[in-house]
Amino acid sequence: MKTNQPNILFIMSDDHASHAIGSYGSAINQTPNIDRIAENGIRFDNCFCTNSICAPSRATILTGVYNHINGVKTLDDDIDGTMMNFTKLLQQAGYATAIIGKWHLGHGGKSDPTGFDYWNVLPGQGDYFDPEFIEMGETKKIGGYVTDVITDMSADWIRRRDKTKPFLLMCHHKAPHRPWLPSPKYADLYEDVDIPEPVTFHDDYSTRAEAARAARMRIDRDLLPKDVKGEPPAGSTPEQVKSWKYQRYIKDYLRCVASIDESVGILLDTLEAEGIRDNTIVVYTSDQGFFLGDHGWFDKRFMYEESLRMPLLIQYPKEIRAGGVNKDMVLNVDFAATFLDAAGAAVPAEMQGRSFRPIWKGETPDDWRTSMYYRYWMHLDKEHSVYSHYGIRTHEYKLIYYYADALGTTGSLDERRPPEWELFDLKNDPYEMNNVYHDTAYAGVIDSLKRELAALQLAVEDEPYEGEYEG
Incomplete structure (x- = not known):
């Protein structure tokens, strides 16, 4: 193991908007464990995805190229596992590699995870309770709540890893993806609290393109009974129904996030217990943003800020000063090049992203992107x-x-x-x-x-x- 090769723990949730994270100044949520990464590292305020939808973003993160190049333009496109990705290059650089949790890039043949010594992933979106996993091609059902299961398997893999090698572990959570089903542990969280409505909650799209009016993502009319788990009180006005649905939606969303935050704490503590905290790059992100009632919406897809912006928090004591905040523009297409750079591996010319490692070291290049x-x-x-x-x-x-x-x-x-x-x-x-x-x-x-x-x-x-x- 080269002494200059850090471990990489990449934690990614699904649909976790940055404005539901405490360290981003959230008005609706507290995330003390995720905030530990920001406190001990750097918070990127302008991290953006190049296509705000799950599978395409994941494909871009892996390959370091845009979706018209990697072929995963929509949710219905599977990745071609024969393509080069950064995990294969880390393997060649001597890394032990693993992915546990949500894959969402297809299964079988050429779409199974490649570049990983170990993989244990959810089929499709996966289930919140008693989920099935596909472990190295074999389907198994595991009892419990999906976030807890992914956490336990990830922590166990860290403890059992080949300690002669640096490692990459991609811990990919299902939560807080729709439908929002919280753990029983957090089922009553926020029960007696009214979550503030966003300032754009009653947007009427009056100046916008028809696309905004045509989208079927509205809190008032497009959330289903299974999303809000019930019907609004009889006699409610339309405005009261909208507010009732928002409270039902956002509380379950935040309850799902609470399990994610607990998971992050467990994984950080595992690194401490293993004595590898200082030589491990810890990343917390999500595959894109999400509308939390903003513009009266749920979901993502649009290029609007709440959907476009990804949370990105990174700690690495050897290179990142604690408590940093950066406003340079970094993209999900940059992740692959950044991890390769940090590992001392060459970045292929065909990768379209650029390493932002100099930025986390406080040295923004003069020619860094401004668009x-x-x-x-x-x-x-x-x-x-x-x-x-x-x-x-x-x-x-x-x-x-x-x-x-x-x-x-x-x-x-x-x-x-x-x-x-x-x-x-x-x-x-x-x-x-x-x-x-x-x-x-x-x-x-x-x-x-x-x-x-x-x-x-x-x-x-x-x-x-x-x-x-x-x-």
Whole structure:
């Protein structure tokens, strides 16, 4: 084992928005164990995903390339396990590698996890209670609550690891993915508390593209009885029903997060007990953000901030000063290159991400990105009806183009909609309530952003939409 090769413990939850984490200043939640990572390391305030949906984000994290390159554009695309990924490269660099928990990139043949010495994953979304796991190709059912089961297996793997090698362990939680089923341990958490509603809870989408109005993700009309586990009180007004549904939804969501936070504490304590805390990079993140009643919504998919932003907390005492906060723009496509860099392994030229290790060391490169490219491909999926779109985010503005065409992607509905644009001035409108695309005062900004968007597409080898709408 090379003395300069750190262990990597990568903890990823599913749909855990940063604004439900204490260290991000959450107004609705406390996460003391996740916050330990921030207190002992660095908090990234501008970590973004390149496609806000589960499978595509996971594929990008593994491969270090965008979805049009790795082929996982939608939830219905399986990964090709023969592709290069950073776990295979860590194996070649002498690492023991494992993944435990949610995989969600297909099973069987070429879509099983590759690059891992050990894998034990949930089939599909997995179950919250008494879940099935696929361990190295063999299906087994394990009693208990899924977060606890994943935690116990992860801690056990750390204790039983090959101690002659550095390790990568990817601990992937199912929670807090819909449907939100908390552990009995936390079933009564927040029972007598009213969770504050977000400031955009009653958004009417009046200035926005039709895409915002058409999406079926609204708290008031699109949450199902199984989501809120009951019916609102008889005689409730529409506004009261909406608030009642929000409380039911958000409390179960936060109860699921409570188990995640407990899990993080157990894993951190395991590193301490094993005497490897100082030589282990600990990462806490989620595969994307999530709407927690923001804009009156649940779910993700849109390029809006609450969906686009990922939590990213990292501790590594050898290189990261405790209590740091960084506002540079880092992306999920950067994770693979960063881990390889930290391990002293070469980063392949075909990887499209860039190591942000210098940033966590306090040395932001002069040529670091000031804008990012996003693309959501799954047009009008059967449940949420979000339009396909792409766009650019800078530190000041966000420009979104809803091209609204399936383009043959799997899981999309082949029904085109009129293309539309949105522009948000993030400095003056951080909640993205006012689309200023048609404001002539922003004509110069729009022209500049469109040129930069085209340059980003060219740089990542994606193609702009060239279809014509016939409505």
